[in-house]
Amino acid sequence: MHEVYESTRNRDRKITSKQAIFEGISPDGGLYVWPELAQVQLDLTTICKQSYQENAVYILHHLLPDFTKEELEQCVANAYGNTFSSPDITPLRKVGDVYVLELFHGPTSAFKDVALTLLPQLMSVALRSAHQKALILTATSGDTxxxxxxxxxxxxxxxxxxxxxxxxxxxxxxxxxxxxxxxNVKVYGVKGNFDDAQSKVKELFLDPDLREVAAKYHVRLTSANSINIGRLVPQIVYYFEAYKQLVNQGVIQLGDKISYSVPTGNFGDVLAGYYGYLMGLPVEKFYVASNANHVLTDFLTTGIYDRNREFIQTISPSMDILISSNLERLLYYVSNCDADFVKGCMDELAQTGKYQIPADLLKKIQSLFDCGYIDDVQTKAVIGKTYQETNEILDPHSAIGYEIGKAAKERPMVTLATASPYKFAQDVLDAIGVKEADPMQAMKKLEDYAHEKTPKGLAELNDLPILHKDVISIDDMKQDVANYIEELFHD
Structure with a gap:
């Protein structure tokens, strides 16, 4: 058995990658990690010669060792066969002097599609192996x-x-x-912010009453957030893919270092890049780009993580997060897999809302990670200026990554474009000086300025009936999940 994964908070329990995928989160509240990750060194020459799909199989085969190559090939074929509008899956486009990696050509026009077309395939294989069923519980700040x-x-x-x-x-x-x-789908609005919902979902995974209800129907509670290793590892592929495209376009030589600017709130997207770095991706710097909820900027600058602050609702809602779950995995690796240290930080965060890391650890992180943030006013200014200068339209998340990457000294710089501008058409139009009150009309109007038409999945939204109307309190979440397990899985 390939029992290579363990919890960030407890090194004693070893499990396989299939188990890590269908469990999602460890019973001690930690996240699953592979301590020997840096010993996996990928061959860049091979990567530069292969297609996106071939690279996905190649990279995942190293990270999910108890999946057979045939299983992974089938999963990748199902995920990327005909679901993306670009044959490159994640094409790279030069905008000004920065390279923009477009991650939004999937079925829902957001970067999450790259992983969330593949995770259900991986999950199905893992569940089949364990003769289990699963209920996915997911809190979302918008795109997941x-x-x-x-x-x-x-x-x-x-x-x-x-x-x-x-x-x-x-x-x-x-x-x-x-x-x-x-x-098999259920959607609830909750009264509160994303952090409230995500914290409750993490509690529900570990709730003994709910686990008992699930066990009655042979159901595992698991996650589709990037706390699930099966959601995180597919994202590593596009970091290598960007590198491959720069080599094949003659921008860099094989082995040259490049930098990445990543708009992020939960730290999952940039962590996937860090995983790539550990496995041999030549990286000079990662820039962690934040919005007005700049808890990560403050942490990377001071070593103090403090979520005790005002939650600000912005025009980049997918980054409106004050508890960056995946930072826990970074702390684990930079502390030489010190699970006791990580557990101490996470306990402190739960009890006081903050923790501080030692100065030497901060220095180690800062040698690879830099950071910056801009607010809504600045974000709109970036969208407007970029359109004027380059004729390119950026969404309010991608614009943040673009601006932080553009301001950095390192080149070549790849900035991750995480969503289609059509998802935020009103704010994008506003930024280029056009007003439109109706969100659906705004998408039509944006077609006059953007290179591509409205993606099909977004264009049809206006005509679809609203099927999920429930808005509940955070305290109701447990009972509603219990009811849904009984409704969905009863024989």
Missing amino acids: GKAALAGFQDVKDTGIVVFYPDHKVSQVQYRQMVTQRGK
């Missing part, structure tokens, strides 16, 4: 919800429940979720 719903819709032996913060996602994100069809 729809991508997970689309990925898991009507997948055998699984159900999915998504919680989004009511009135704190964009109109388009809201309509994407509440119009979702499928016999």
Whole structure:
């Protein structure tokens, strides 16, 4: 057995990658990690010669060792066969003097699609091996919800429940979720913000009453957030893919270092890049780009993580996060896999809302990670200026990554474009000086300025019926999940 994964908070319990995928989170509250990750060194020459799909199989074969190559090939074929509008999956485009990696050509027009078309395939294989069923519980700040719903819709032996913060996602994100069809999907608005919902979901995974209800029906509670290793590892592929495209375009020589700017709130997307770095991706710097909720900027500058601050609702809602779950995995690796240290930090965060890391550890992190943030006013200015200068339209998340990358001294710089501008058409139009009150009309109007037409999945939203109308309190989440398990999995 390939029992290579363990918890960030306890090194004693070893499990396989299939177990890590269907469990999602460790019973001690930690996240699953592979301590020997840096011993996996990928061959860049091979990567530069292969297609995206071939690279996905090659990279995942190293990280999920108890999946057979045939299983992975089938999973990748199902995920990327005909679901992306670009044959490159994640094409790279030069904008000004920065390279923009477009991650939004999937079915829901967000970067989450790259992983959430693949995770359901990996999950199905893992569940089959264990003769289990699964209920996916996911909190979303906007994009994960729809991508997970689309990925898991009507997948055998699984159900999915998504919680989004009511009135704190964009109109388009809201309509994407509440119009979702499928016999095994449930969507709830919750009264609170994303952090409230995510903290409760983490509690539910470990709740003995809920686990008992699930066990009665042979159901595992698991996650589609990037706390699930099966959601995180597919994202590593596009970091190598960007590198491959720069080599093949003659911008760099094999072995040259490049830098990445990543708009992030939960630290999952940039962590996937760090995993790539550990496995041989030549990286000079990662820039962690934040919005007005700049808890990560403050941490990377001072070594103090402090979520005791005002939660600010912004025009980049997917980054409106004050508890960056995946930072826990970074702390684990930079502390030489010191699970006791990580557990101490996480306990302190739970009890006081903050923790501080030692100066030497901060220095180690800062040698590879830099950071920056801009607020809504600046974000709109970046969208407007970029359009004027380059004729390119950026969404409010991608614009943040673009600006932080553009301001950095390192070149070549790859900045990650995480969503289609059509998902945030009103704010994008506003930024280029055009007003439109109706979100659906705004998408039509944006077609006059953007290179591509409105993606099909977004264009049809106006005509779809709203199927999920429930808005509940955080305290109701447990009972609603219990009820749904009984409704969905009873014989």
